[in-house]
Amino acid sequence: MTTHRRLFLTQVLSVSVLFVVLVFAIVPLVFGSAQYIVFFLLTGAYFMIILLFYQVYKNYVRPVKHLVETIDSLVSGNYKVRVHEDFHADTGRLQGAINELARHLQDLNRQEKMHARQLNSVIENMASGVMLIDQQGYVHLVNKRFVDLFGLTRERYTDSLYYDVLDQNQIDETVQEVFLYEQPIKNEITLTKDLTTYYLEVIGAPYFNQKHDLRGAVLVFHDVTEFKRLEQIRKDFVANVSHELRTPITSIKGFAETMLEDELDKELEQRFLSIIYKESHRLQLLIQDLLDLSKLEKVDFHLNYQVIQLDGLIRESVEMAKVQAKAKGMDLTIAGEEGLELSADYDRLKQVILNLIYNAINYSPNGGEVTIAAYNSSGYVKIEVSDNGMGIATEVLPRIFERFYRVDKARSRNTGGTGLGLSITKHIVEAHHGQIFVDSVVDEGSTFTIMLPKEQT
Ligand SMILES: Nc1ncnc2c1ncn2[C@@H]1O[C@H](COP(=O)(O)OP(=O)(O)O)[C@@H](O)[C@H]1O
Ligand SMILES: [Mg+2]
Structure with missing residues (x-):
């Protein structure tokens, strides 16, 4: 039995005792038919009081008790609870308001969970590696790409000091600089994994609380290996082209110079001229091929x-x-x-x-x-x-x-x-x-x- 119901029953019991005492104390004081009238009046009063008690219990005590239980549930995080809305009771409006509040809380909670899930999947599925550390250097979060890049398990990184689990000096330097200057810092690091060298660009950015105190740093790692490779190809290409052009040009210039400076016999002149012609022809072929290649590599190149x-x-x-x-x-x-x-x-x-x-x-x-x-x-x-x-x-x-x-x-x-x-x-x-x-x-x-x-x- 609940305390409220017990209270209600005790009160009923005490009123009943009072009624019995009153009946025994008052009824003998009057005589004849007046005794019946007094008895009926007292009985009437008794039932009126009991009814009043019941009304108070039903309309106030019980609903308030339910409200308190519901609020307790809400406080403990169960946003699904609702109170029964009794429209006739005086507490009806209060019940409605609590239910409305519960619905709002449930919505908010659902939205918050959805946002958290969305944010989590964005971070988790980013093409770049992400690591979040606090100001002591403890790792709080790493994403899938980060784990792929650096090789250990996720559990090994989280809650460890970043310099215990990452041995790249450049990462340490980046974090130190972020903490020192409190602004984003960009660096480049090299990773060797399975005999392959990866080039990563690391961008460290500080993060602050609302009072602008430094709370830690976010590090984002982009894989720029492919970019580096293309850059190298481009450099090699320029070097190769220059080298290929140099030989014919040197020889054309050399023979032309000799012809200009020295008095040559007809036969030698012819030989030199034919060399110049051959070399310029080679230059022409080379340039034609280079133009062809660059045409083929154009983004808007199309075939007929x-x-x-x-x-x-x-x-x-x-x-x-x-x-x-x-x-x-x-x-x-x-x-x-x-x-x-x-x-x-x-x-x-x-x-x-x-x-x-x-x-x-x-x-x-x-x-x-x-x-x-x-x-x-x-x-x-x-x-x-x-x-x-x-x-x-x-x-x-x-x-x-x-x-x-x-x-x-x-x-x-x-x-x-x-x-x-x-x-x-x-x-x-x-x-x-x-x-x-x-x-x-x-x-x-x-x-x-x-x-x-x-x-x-
Ligand atoms: N049919 C072939 N037989 C032997 N070697 C070949 C043959 N085709 C191409 N090669 C080799 O491949 C190289 C590249 O060919 P290619 O790109 O056409 O350049 P190029 O002919 O201008 O030297 C040639 O220099 C040659 O060494
Ligand atoms: Mg060829």
Whole structure:
């Protein structure tokens, strides 16, 4: 039994006792029929008082008790509780207000949880690593990317001192500077993981409480390895281009100077002039290839697709390369299937096939043979250019598509090569959503294979 109900029953009991005492004390004082009247009056009064007690209990004591219980529940964080709303009771409005409050609290709580979840998933799924430390240096939070980058488990980082779990000096320096200057600091760090070096940019930012006291720092780590790699490629490219340009220019300048300064006989003059002509031709080829490459690499580069009869294209290319082949006593043979069609950029595809044919001629001895064959290959067209020339050593095979890479520099130069032909070729093939492979045995020959989709979407 609850205390309130017990109180109510005690009161009922005491009123009943009082009533009995009153009945026994007053009724004997009167006589005759007056005794009945007094008895009925007292009984009436008794029931009135009991009813009054019941009303007070029902309308005030019990609802207030429920309200108190509900508020206790709300305080302890259970926002789902509601009080029963008794519209007739005087406490009805209070009950309504408490329920309204409970509903608000429940909404607020739901929103807060949702925001926390959203914030958490943003931090957790960021492409950059995040670490939050307090002003003593204890780690409070790390995200998934951070764990991936630095390798230990999440549990190992949280609640540890950052310098106990991270041994990069630059991180320590960044944190020290953030705490010292109380402003964002940017640094770069290197990480070596599984023999690979990663470059990370770390940005440390202080965070403050409302009174502007420093409370700790947030560190964000971006992986800039790919960016660094591209930067290196760009630097190498500029260095290579400069180097490639220097040789012909030096020789043109040298021969021109000699011709200007010295009195030369006709024959020597002719020889020098032909060298100047050859070198300027090389320069022209190089610049043409460089322009081609930069055109292919432009963001808005697009191919002019059209339906191409492969037979015609191959025949035309062979016709163009014939002079060069004849000069070396070589045969160009067309083989494979006929009547193949595909959607491609005519001029670009011809450039690809010519590049491969010229390479086959250039890197084969006199009297060799070059075969150009096309095949149907379920949704793709396969074009093979094979020679029985000098071949390429297996260890350098993956490098031949790199810009300026040449197995034998002098030989390539003599044939007017720039070292850019295969990288341009690969670019064009990939722009057509195709692939290029090479198969080669030293002193036996090479086969370059390109696979091109018949349809372009
Ligand atoms: N058919 C081939 N046989 C042997 N070596 C080849 C062949 N094609 C290409 N190579 C090698 O690959 C290198 C790169 O070719 P490429 O990019 O066309 O440059 P280039 O012909 O201007 O030197 C060549 O220098 C050569 O060493
Ligand atoms: Mg070439």
